[in-house]
Amino acid sequence: MEDKKKVxxxxxxxxxxxxxxxxxxxxFFAFLFFYCAHRLIFGQNDASIxxxxxxxxxxxxxxxxxxxxxxxxxxxxxxxxxxYLGFFICTLIYCMVSFFGNWYEKSISSTLIxxxxxxxxxxxxxxxxxxxxKIDDKILNADLKxxxxxxxxxxxxxx
Amino acid sequence: MxxxxxxxxxxxxxxxxxYRELSGKINKIIGILxxxxxxxxxxxxxxxxxxxxxxxxxxxxxxxxxxxxxxxKVIRLEGTLNSFMNSINDECFFRCAKxxxxxxxxxxxxxxxxxxxxDATLESGEHIIISRRYASEFRRLLKGDR
Numbered sequence: 001m002e003d004k005k006k007v008x009x010x011x012x013x014x015x016x017x018x019x020x021x022x023x024x025x026x027x028f029f030a031f032l033f034f035y036c037a038h039r040l041i042f043g044q045n046d047a048s049i050x051x052x053x054x055x056x057x058x059x060x061x062x063x064x065x066x067x068x069x070x071x072x073x074x075x076x077x078x079x080x081x082x083x084y085l086g087f088f089i090c091t092l093i094y095c096m097v098s099f100f101g102n103w104y105e106k107s108i109s110s111t112l113i114x115x116x117x118x119x120x121x122x123x124x125x126x127x128x129x130x131x132x133x134k135i136d137d138k139i140l141n142a143d144l145k146x147x148x149x150x151x152x153x154x155x156x157x158x159x
Numbered sequence: 160m161x162x163x164x165x166x167x168x169x170x171x172x173x174x175x176x177x178y179r180e181l182s183g184k185i186n187k188i189i190g191i192l193x194x195x196x197x198x199x200x201x202x203x204x205x206x207x208x209x210x211x212x213x214x215x216x217x218x219x220x221x222x223x224x225x226x227x228x229x230x231x232k233v234i235r236l237e238g239t240l241n242s243f244m245n246s247i248n249d250e251c252f253f254r255c256a257k258x259x260x261x262x263x264x265x266x267x268x269x270x271x272x273x274x275x276x277x278d279a280t281l282e283s284g285e286h287i288i289i290s291r292r293y294a295s296e297f298r299r300l301l302k303g304d305r
Contacts, residue, residue: 075273129273136271143301148264150303151251 016067023063028056030121034114038104051103058097062090074125091118181207183237201227201234210234212247216265216281220258230283253300255289
C-alpha cells in the first residue's frame with residue numbers, strides 16, 4: 001500500500017521531462033514572437049521553417065542544460081551566482097545559434113537586442129514563478145489552518 | 160519474559176508488572192494499560208518520561224535511532240519511524256522526508272519552494288523541508304483528499 005504512493009524513478013524522470021518540454025515550448029514561442037516581429041519590421045512576411053527547427057532544437061538543448069547543469073535557474077527561489085551564470089551562458093548559446101543560423105541576417109545589433117530580450121524574458125519567467133509561489137504560499141497556509149482547525153476539533157472531541 | 164496469566168472467578172481484575180529495568184517494551188505495556196493513546200514513552204538523559212504526542216514538533220531518525228523534538232526537549236524513542244507511524248495512527252503526523260516525521264498541528268507556516276518543495280516552519284522556528292517526493296501527498300493531506 002505504502003509502495004504505491006511512492007514516486008517511481010520513471011515517474012520522476014517523466015516529471016522532469018515534462019518540465020523540460022514545457023520550458024522548451026515556452027522559450028520557443030517567445031523566440032518565435034521576437035523572430036516574427038523582427039522580420040515584419042524589416043519588411044519580410046514569411047518565416048523560415050529551418051530557422052524554426054533550429055529554434056526548437058536549441059530550446060530543447062538549452063532547457064536540458066538549464067535543468068541538469070544550472071539547477072532550473074529560471075525557477076530558482078533566489079538569484080545567485082549559479083543562476084546568473086546560467087542565464088548568461090544560455091543567452092550566449094541562443095545568440096550564437098541565432099547568429100550562425102542567420103536568424104537575423106547576421107546583424108550584430110539585432111543579435112544584441114535579441115540577447116537583451118532573452119535576459120529580460122528570463123527575468124520575467126523568474127518573477128512569474130516567484131508570484132506563482134507567493135499565491136501557492138497563501139493557498140498552502142489557508143489549507144494548513146483549515147487542517148489544524150479540523151484536527152484540533154477531532155482531538156478535543158476524543159478527549 | 161515470563162508471562163503468567165490466571166483467570167479469576169470473582170474479585171477485581173489486576174495486572175502486576177515486575178521489571179528489572181523500565182524498558183521501552185515495559186513502558187508500552189504500561190501505556191496500553193493506562194489507555195494512553197495520545198502519550199508516548201521515551202528517554203531523556205537516562206530518565207524515562209511520558210509525553211503527550213500533541214507536544215511533539217517533529218521526529219527524526221539519526222543513525223537508526225529515533226529522536227522526538229518538543230519545544231524544549233529531545234527525547235530518544237524506542238523503535239523506528241515506521242513503527243511510530245504505525246502505532247500512532249494519527250493524520251497529524253506526516254512523513255515529510257525519509258528520516259523525518261512532522262506534527263502538522265505544530266507547523267506555524269508553509270512556504271512554497273522551487274521544484275515543488277515546501278518549507279515548513281515549526282512553532283520552534285525550525286525549518287523542515289518537505290521534499291518533492293512527499294510534497295504532493297502533503298498537499299493532499301491538507302486538503303483532506305488523502
